[in-house]
Amino acid sequence: MSLESILENAERHQKSVVYYRREPDDFGSQFATRNVDITYRDLPPAGPDPFVVVRDGERFRGAVSADTLREFLRPPIRQPDDLGELSPAYRAVFELLDTTVFASLHRRQLLATSRELEDRAWRVGRGTFHVGFQSVAAFDAQRSLYRQLAEVTDIDIHIHVIPEADTESLRGLPLTVHVEADADTGRYWFLVFDGDGDDRQKCALVAEQRGPDEFYGTWTYDPSLVDSAFEAVS
Structure with missing residues (x-):
């Protein structure tokens, strides 16, 4: 496998997130440089705090608060030594970043x-x-x-x-x-x-x-x- 094919392989694994929000904001700008598809859903005024659902194709991977995801995206992005120790939702955040173009x-x-x-x-x-x-x-x-x-x-x-x-x-x-x-x-x-x-x-x-x-x-x-x-x- 060449370095070029490494990138081609990553391109084929597009991740997606569904962002549940109360009002439009700059959330999508955090993914401007990544091969991530973002879908927006509105929350009612009395609903829960904004949150994000992570999907890999049709597969549900987890859900985290929007604030948690923002914290993870602040550089430097560091992966824990053992992802198995994290909850499924937090692990989904790291997997969203991993192998994403x-x-x-x-x-x-x-x-x-x-x-x-x-x-x-x-x-x-x-x-x-x-x-x-x-x-x-x-x-x-x-x-x-x-x-x-x-x-x-x-x-x-x-x-x-x-x-x-x-x-x-x-x-x-x-x-x-x-x-x-x-x-x-x-x-x-x-x-x-x-x-x-x-x-x-x-x-x-x-x-x-x-x-x-x-x-x-x-x-x-x-x-x-x-x-x-x-x-x-x-």
């Missing part, structure tokens, strides 16, 4: 998401981590972080960049550097962590650059999709 995200927003995946790798301290930086300049901005990650943990880190004149500066680092002319390396920003074989710790981000500072992609904690991403970059 986003669009038109900027580099600073992707950096915030990358920090969460890197933090997970730090906590596990073992396993294999593939990171696509597109360019040496992009890696240089994170060089100290990845050097420390490689020196302090037992993670096998693989850095992917496209050929450039200054790739000699990558020699001697305590990690594996892949200098590739492959189109995927130049087009995609990706982080794939195998969780040291623990399905609960696996995570991946795959984003295709479609403009000078615009990306389209997905992040996921789904073990099978992470495994497919790992196969695509290994």
Whole structure:
């Protein structure tokens, strides 16, 4: 499976929410960059507080208050170590975010998401981590972080960049550097962590650059999709 097919797979799994509200508000703007279908239903003035029903196709996944969902959507979005400990409704919120395509995200927003995946790798301290930086300049901005990650943990880190004149500066680092002319390396920003074989710790981000500072992609904690991403970059 290629990185492109990872995105195509995510696109086929559109999630939907039904928002029950008393009056129009900006709720939908929180999903403006995601492949989520939103349906609105009006509540009577004396009815319950606004709430959201989460569906995956025709399947009901759970219901949470609108305020709870807003809290979950505030960055950084972090997944608990064990989703099984959450109630079905709260788990549905995380599954709504998981494997959901986003669009038109900027580099600073992707950096915030990358920090969460890197933090997970730090906590596990073992396993294999593939990171696509597109360019040496992009890696240089994170060089100290990845050097420390490689020196302090037992993670096998693989850095992917496209050929450039200054790739000699990558020699001697305590990690594996892949200098590739492959189109995927130049087009995609990706982080794939195998969780040291623990399905609960696996995570991946795959984003295709479609403009000078615009990306389209997905992040996921789904073990099978992470495994497919790992196969695509290994």
